[in-house]
Amino acid sequence: MTTNEYKLPDPGEGLTEAEILTWHVAVGDTVKVNDIVCEVETAKSVVELPTPYAGTVVALLVAAGETVAVGTPILAVGDAVAAQEQPPEQAPEQAPAEEHEPVATLVGYGPRERQSVRRRRRATPASADGDGAPDRPIRTLAKPPVRKLAKDLGVDLREIPPGEGGIVRRADVEAYMRTLETTVSPASTTSAEADESSVPVVASPGGRETRVPVKGVRKATAEAMVASAFTAPHVTEWLTVDVSASMELLDRMRRDPDLAEVKVSPLLLVVRAVCLALRRTPEMNATFDADAQEIVLKHDVHLGIATATPRGLLVPVVRDCDRLPMPEVASRIADVVSTAREGKTQPEALAGGTFSITNVGVFGVDAGTPILVPGQTGILAVGAINRRPWVVGDDIVPRWVTTLAVSFDHRVVDGAQGSRFLADVGTLLEDPAQAMTL
Structure with a gap:
């Protein structure tokens, strides 16, 4: 029998591992080249994996919810004829690997001719050795949130009696845990009212607490922020600006038929102002090459x-x-934001930025101290735009006001340059007609 093992491809961007989120195939399914077989989550995005092999799925070598290193075999596919002769629960023969076999990348991996249809999963009987341990990971039917719950609790899904239809549900996991609590840890409890995506609430000497595993995007963000905060010497400056003229301009733009199909928001004018201000202070659109001791x-x-x-x-x-x-x-801002919130951003769409904006105002926050994205020299935080009393001439009148905060890498940007950049952005938002004409 000819069996091909599909190894986890290299996701690029220096990433070395990924978590199997969901399998789209089950043992016994027939697949064609480029059929989507699973979704994986890297530290930057959720990616659909197409199979480079055609044939019958012989084994799922990694369970959903597990994190594995690049190059780890995750799926075994046998040719259609041979797969019919060998029961799907048997372990596949390992194909000999070449010494310098290249690992494919997730980005741009093969042409995608079509999107495969999610197949109905089928339970697979276990083959076991003398001590009853399965010789291949057995595919237990359960939704990804239930798998995650079991993983967080340190429970093997195969030990949990399934419910109706042979599917392990959250209630089954909780019932199993209650049986353990009576003999192992009476102080431990789970929240039956939480949804399937939550993690359990447990008792501790300091009271009830919830422990959330740090992985994926959260882990990558934590590592990046620590590296940025303790590598680049941050300086943050603040500026409060009267943006009433910008708000009036936005009202006119929203009535413009040519802009009917796009979202017109204050962020649009901020982006325009930032791009113009960077022309005058190009050091803000730079990076510091520590190895070469150069400003790029x-x-x-x-x-x-x-x-x-x-x-x-x-x-x-x-x-x-x-x-x-x-x-x-x-249009581009709307596209990248919606794609990110849907979890479909590809790694290449997160790379190569030269300057960043964080809009904390959408949460009703007046301002904040932003941390630089690693490799960048500047980031601008935009606070909430509110009606505030403002001095105009000799009068105090209500105006639309916001607070801007810019952080910059002091190895690259001096105080005078950072101040000039922030003042330029503020001036352009106070008088947006300049931003439209420059």
């Missing part, structure tokens, strides 16, 4: 838009932002 000035503005997603903070990039007309900028 970037000639293109690839703008990162910090986006809160269910998986954590992502900063997708709008490329060549300084060269795009405003309707195109609005």
Whole structure:
């Protein structure tokens, strides 16, 4: 029998592992080249994996919820004829690997002719050795949140009696845990009212607590922020700005038929102001090469838009932002933000940013001290835009006001340069007509 083992491809961007989120195939299914067989989550994105082999699925070598290293075999596919002769529960023969066999990459891996249809999963009987341990990972039917719950609890799904239809549900996991609590840990408990995506609440000497595993995007963000905070000497400056003229301009733009199909928001004018201000202070659009001891000035503005997603903070990039007309900028921002929130951002869409914006105002926050995206020299935080009392001439009148905060790498940018950049952004938002004409 000819059996091919599909190894976890290299996700690129220096990533070395990924978590199997969901299998789209089961043992016994027939697949064609480029059929989607599973979804994996890297530290940057969720990626669908197409199989490079055609035939019958002989074994799922990694269970959903497990994190494995690049190059680990995750799926065994046998040719259709041979697979019919050998029961699917038997262990596949390992194909000999070449000494220098290349590992494929997730990005741009093969042409994708079509999207495969999710197949109905089938339970597979276990083959066991003398002590009853299975010789291959057995595919237990359960939804990904239930698998995650079991993994967080340190429970093997195969030990849990399934419910109706042979499927292990959250209630089954909780019932199994209650049986363990009576003999092992009476103090441990789970929250039956939580949804399937939650983690259990447990008792501790300090009271009830919830422990959330740090992995995926959250782990990558934590590592990146620590590296940035303790590598680049941050300086943050603040500026409060009257943006009433910008708000009036936005009202006129929203009535423009040419902009009817795009979201016109204050962020659009902030992006325009940032791109113009970077022309005058190019050091803000740069990176510090510590190895070469050089400041690398970037000639293109690839703008990162910090986006809160269910998986954590992502900063997708709008490329060549300084060269795009405003309707195109609005469309690109909407696209990268919605894609990030859907968990579909690809690793290459998160790389190569030269400057970033974080809009904390959408949460009603007045301002904040942003941390630099690793490799970048500047980041601008935009606070909430509110009506506040403002001095105009000799009068105090209500105006639309916001607070801007810029952080920069003091190895690259001096105080005078950072101040000039922030003042330029503020001036352009106070008088947006300049931003439209420059």
